[in-house]
Amino acid sequence: MRIVPISEDECRELLQRVPFGRLGCALNDQPYVVPIDFAYEPEHLFVFSTAGKKVEWMRQNPKVCVQVDEIGNWSNWTSVIVTGTFLELREPQYTGQREHAREQLAQSSKWWRIPLAERREPIEDLAIEPVFFRIDITGMSGIRSIPEAE
Amino acid sequence: MRIVPISEDECRELLQRVPFGRLGCALNDQPYVVPIDFAYEPEHLFVFSTAGKKVEWMRQNPKVCVQVDEIGNWSNWTSVIVTGTFLELREPQYTGQREHAREQLAQSSKWWRIPLAERREPIEDLAIEPVFFRIDITGMSGIRSIPEAE
Numbered sequence: 001m002r003i004v005p006i007s008e009d010e011c012r013e014l015l016q017r018v019p020f021g022r023l024g025c026a027l028n029d030q031p032y033v034v035p036i037d038f039a040y041e042p043e044h045l046f047v048f049s050t051a052g053k054k055v056e057w058m059r060q061n062p063k064v065c066v067q068v069d070e071i072g073n074w075s076n077w078t079s080v081i082v083t084g085t086f087l088e089l090r091e092p093q094y095t096g097q098r099e100h101a102r103e104q105l106a107q108s109s110k111w112w113r114i115p116l117a118e119r120r121e122p123i124e125d126l127a128i129e130p131v132f133f134r135i136d137i138t139g140m141s142g143i144r145s146i147p148e149a150e
Numbered sequence: 151m152r153i154v155p156i157s158e159d160e161c162r163e164l165l166q167r168v169p170f171g172r173l174g175c176a177l178n179d180q181p182y183v184v185p186i187d188f189a190y191e192p193e194h195l196f197v198f199s200t201a202g203k204k205v206e207w208m209r210q211n212p213k214v215c216v217q218v219d220e221i222g223n224w225s226n227w228t229s230v231i232v233t234g235t236f237l238e239l240r241e242p243q244y245t246g247q248r249e250h251a252r253e254q255l256a257q258s259s260k261w262w263r264i265p266l267a268e269r270r271e272p273i274e275d276l277a278i279e280p281v282f283f284r285i286d287i288t289g290m291s292g293i294r295s296i297p298e299a300e
Contacts, residue, residue: 003200022172022174022183022217023183024172024174024176024181024182024183025181026174026176026179026180026181029176029179029211029213030176030213030215030233031174031175031176031181031182031183031213031214031215032174032181032215032231033172033173033174033181033183033215033216033217033231034217034229034231035217035219035221035227035229050153061179063179063180063181064181065180065181065182065183066183067172067183067184067185069185071185077185079184079185081182081183081184083180
């Protein structure tokens with residue numbers, strides 16, 4: 001197996017095709033990783049989420065990364081890493097972006113049927129408070145495996 | 151859908167069952183996330199990897215996290231987060247642990263047929279230098295979704 005870099009266009013195609021990944025944030029040198037759904041646009045990722053540790057951390061340190069992959073097996077995979085900056089979209093001025101992102105998420109993710117993060121439910125187990133944020137992309141790179149046979 | 155915490159025992163069962171996850175590291179407040187295979191033991195994760203950015207970063211900041219999940223669909227998933235400390239196993243004293251981890255990895259991961267990271271190949275595209283490290287677990291937690299119907 002060989003591992004080769006992929007082009008930025010190929011990275012963008014993967015982000016368009018796979019609207020699901022892992023978000024990394026960090027505070028005081030401690031990293032933290034959680035799964036997220038996102039809607040990709042050329043310069044941004046839009047995310048609906050629930051409040052909690054990751055949001056508290058990103059409010060203090062907005063540097064984030066998102067890792068997205070397609071994995072067939074050990075010798076057949078592609079992985080993309082996006083670095084970016086967290087921006088919380090709380091203000092009324094972002095209502096349009098929120099609606100747009102909601103539509104994008106509903107279209108792009110087949111199993112995203114109910115926007116969980118937008119539902120205010122009386123949950124005893126864990127409070128679910130909706131948070132809407134944007135990741136402004138500052139860089140991206142990707143690698144891909146090539147099986148020996150090729 | 152509800153989201154509930156799972157017990158530490160359930161976290162450990164997932165780590166045993168799913169020997170694959172995403173490793174988060176951080177340097178100067180910038181997080182970085184990559185997919186990894188690991189072999190889980192009660193206090194450690196063992197990882198064979200290739201040299202590169204993540205190893206360079208972990209040598210400077212050994213605080214890491216590993217996120218592991220099983221995702222059926224949007225309302226049926228479990229996610230575990232392990233925090234820990236990176237320890238590179240370079241010295242001859244770790245030969246035993248290396249062999250042990252290699253056996254564990256070969257057993258636990260069905261698609262792990264060839265230990266990539268241990269192969270020194272004359273690769274032009276990206277240099278693959280094997281690195282063997284251990285993550286000493288300092289904490290873990292997990293959450294699970296419960297569909298509405300339950």
